[in-house]
Amino acid sequence: MNHFLSLIDDAFFTGFCAVEDLKKHSFLHPELDLGLKFAVSLAYPLNQAVFQSFDKYPSLIYQNHYRAVNIKLEQEALKLSRSLENAGYRALIAPASCSLDPLHGHLSHRMAAMLSGLGWIGKSALLITPEYAAKIRLITLLTDYPMTEPRPPIEFACCGCDRCIEICPVKAISHDPRSINREKCYKYLKSLIKRNIVQELICGLCIKVCQANAA
Numbered sequence: 001m002n003h004f005l006s007l008i009d010d011a012f013f014t015g016f017c018a019v020e021d022l023k024k025h026s027f028l029h030p031e032l033d034l035g036l037k038f039a040v041s042l043a044y045p046l047n048q049a050v051f052q053s054f055d056k057y058p059s060l061i062y063q064n065h066y067r068a069v070n071i072k073l074e075q076e077a078l079k080l081s082r083s084l085e086n087a088g089y090r091a092l093i094a095p096a097s098c099s100l101d102p103l104h105g106h107l108s109h110r111m112a113a114m115l116s117g118l119g120w121i122g123k124s125a126l127l128i129t130p131e132y133a134a135k136i137r138l139i140t141l142l143t144d145y146p147m148t149e150p151r152p153p154i155e156f157a158c159c160g161c162d163r164c165i166e167i168c169p170v171k172a173i174s175h176d177p178r179s180i181n182r183e184k185c186y187k188y189l190k191s192l193i194k195r196n197i198v199q200e201l202i203c204g205l206c207i208k209v210c211q212a213n214a215a
């Protein structure tokens, strides 16, 4: 049993994967590559009603919620890392929001969450969970705590759905998640800041429309 996970706020859902797997499928910044064996993924659901506060452009309500959830993620990961260190284990937190440059973090939280059995990577390149679709945010903590009982993987289930492809204002999304045009998306997010619509690199449309391929 991963007893320390019981310390986490009930609203989170969690899983873990091997750091070696994460490195194989994605990347790990050298600052985090300290030989810790497991990557623990923490997912926190975004409030559904927040997505009713905007249609075309992200609302300030959404921006505020995004910021609040990032703080919540960092605080929970901090709490967990303290408990782990108090119990004699090592723990390192990969920041929730862009940590290296606007397009890259210290690791891919989405890949860690997918390998941890929390969902699949959808056409939008977001993590899609059966419970909350794309309406979640993620943080990842690396540890040498001997994790047991991994979740089974969740298969890609976007087939037949094109909602995110259709809604994207700059056509950055295509049928293959690996072909997402991050440059196009980033330029659009920057334009929203330039036009003073929001102050964060957010758009929210592909998150809003995703229903995890439910009817």
Ligand code: SF4
Pocket: 124, 167, 168, 169, 170, 171, 172, 173, 184, 185, 186, 188, 189, 202, 203, 204, 205, 206, 207
């Ligand atoms: S965040 Fe907006 S611009 Fe970027 S891929 Fe999603 S819908 Fe397109």
Ligand code: SF4
Pocket: 122, 123, 124, 125, 128, 134, 157, 158, 161, 162, 163, 164, 165, 209, 210, 211, 212, 213
């Ligand atoms: S909107 Fe549809 S195609 Fe896009 S990620 Fe969600 S389920 Fe997949």
